[in-house]
Amino acid sequence: MRSGITRRWLRGSLLITVLLVLLVEVMFLYSATRSYYNGVQQTMYRRFSSITGQLKMYTGETSQKTAASRSVALRRMVEQFSDKDKYEFMLLDSYGGVIASSSGTDAEGIVTRTDFEQAQDAVDGQGIAIYRTQSGEMVMAACCLVPYAAEDVAAMRLVTSLTLVEEQLKHTVVVALIMGAAVLAFTIMSGLYFVRSIVVPLGQVERTAAGIARGELDVRLPVTGDERDEVDRLRGTINRMAEGLEETEKMKNEFISSVSHELRTPLTSIRGWVETLRTLDDPSDENYRKGLEIINNETARLYNMVEELLDFSRLQNGRLKMTCRPLDLVAELTDAVLFCEARIQREGLVLVYNEPEEMIPVYADPDRLRQVFINILDNAIKYSAPGGRITVKLWAGEYKAFIEFIDQGRGIPPEDLENVRTKFYKGSNSVRGSGIGLALVDSIMTALDGTMDIKSTLGRGTVVTLGLPLYKK
Incomplete structure (x- = not known):
């Protein structure tokens, strides 16, 4: 019985709890990852917004001079970029090639064209790409098309490492796993305690019921008297059943003893008068007639008693049919x-x-x-x-x-x-x-x-x- 209830609990409540914890863990980690990545992405987009805002100030006599001024300004921004330790700032031509980079290199091996292609297809002219470089480092690249003519400069790109983000995500994963494990541990301990609070009393009930089935009608289960406790009410019911069976057994034994005595009395009388009648040869003898009358009365008494017992038995078993x-x-x-x-x-x-x-x-x-x-x-x-x-x-x-x-x-x-x-x-x-x-x-x-x-x-x-x-x- 213990293994049966525990197995049903494992298959039911605990399995559902584990699945729910796993679902919450996955949703939480997905939400945290998106939050971190979106934070980095929005930071780079704000930088692009600041740069394009500065480009509005460059106006000239002709559009050609204005475009040249913007191109020069952008190149100067790349050369004087202050956050080189955080970002790689690049200028791209209309084919996605690198024109200038804040690191002074062509950024070979650390960029892809995915962000540039997304920016070209996007309505807002922005694109994003998350990937691993040839060295195995996880990076995020954000690309923004230059909204104004700037000679050969068609787009800007910011590339940043996600190493710190990954470390933060690993820490978040560890914390989430610890919390999930704590929830599962608490669920298992509380569940086992709850199952034990049911299994142990049911084991007592099972043993007591087995004892009652063996005829041990004096056994009783401990009860607390708490009417709100279903198990305690079950124990009380078992006790009352045992008391009822014990009382019924007692009454049955008394009944058998009583009926035996009731049957013995007329049988003794009949037997005594039969022995007396054997010695009497004269049917006209008063004792002869008296004996026959007594035998007849006692026989009728026995007959009525047996019929009463049979009728009651048939009525209890549903075999006594009423002819109404x-x-x-x-x-x-x-x-x-x-x-x-x-x-x-x-x-x-x-x-x-x-x-x-x-x-x-x-x-x-x-x-x-x-x-x-x-x-x-x-x-x-x-x-x-x-x-x-x-x-x-x-x-x-x-x-x-x-x-x-x-x-x-x-x-x-x-x-x-x-x-x-x-x-x-x-x-x-x-x-x-x-x-x-x-x-x-x-x-x-x-x-x-x-x-x-x-x-x-x-x-x-x-x-x-x-x-x-x-x-x-």
Whole structure:
């Protein structure tokens, strides 16, 4: 994972940064070079401008005398040129040949015709050339056509060495390279620090997740509580996932233990009565009939428990299909209440149910709806003491129908109330059962687009309210 993130960073952010630095370096060096060269070029052009300004003062009686005076003046300027240590000042004829030079030579090997040819083609009569002499020295030559007649003098040329400019450019290149290297070094160090700040926590997350996958559900990641830190939020999420899995594992183990106990009790009873019945040959014996009744009841209890587990498993896996159709909710609820009425009376409880006169249409699966009602009534019976009252109410609202089951049983402790819908959960106040009854009810109601609300007061009873959308034709 470390190499993967680092590789992506190298290919992405760092590569783009390197390319940007190189681009900026090239643009900066190009701009600096042009600036230095343009500075030298403009200086020579200003010298030409000063010389041509002086030539205006030479006027005579005839144009021939004026041209001669200008030619003499130019030659005198060449002879008396004061900046011989900086420039080579030349006069050129109309063919580009050197007529006079401030160094007194014909400048063989240090000039080309490029600047003269550019000046002839240019509108302003100026040309420039940068090249290396035969000795290998880099020079700049600027040529300017003489704007006035001066006998055989057709153009002026200034040649200067670029040795100092090259040295300055080398210094600029070194400074630019150092700055670029510093930028890249800072980028690499800050990038590696940033990558490490991600990779190290992700490595911890990876190792912790691997431990959770191996069943080590007690492992936890350190968190700082900074909600703005995405990695810290990820660690918190992993911790909550581990806590949830640990709680689920705990509830699963408790569920297995509880179900095992619930299954063992009727199985022990059935086995004991089967052994008893083996010794009885008379079917008219009271114990014989009692044994068969107990075996039948316990078998039905086992069957209902297994069916409840299978239904919940199918519902969780999406394999339990709902066969919904328009129903009269009053009729469905009344059937469920009548089914449980005999048991309610046997337990010494009082049932209060006033059947509404008008039908209430809903769209639901009748079998699953009956299962929901019986499951809630079964809980009300199990958790109520003899003499208690179980009240069932049904009414229709504007958009929903509501069913309310009220008992006067032991109630649900506040710490257990928020978990009673959780699968496998059995509260501290629970009695026999698989621990998935209300979880199954909640799942069925959700599948039917309904709601389930539970309110309870410890020692005073519980109120379960179901809501189902009304069916509109």
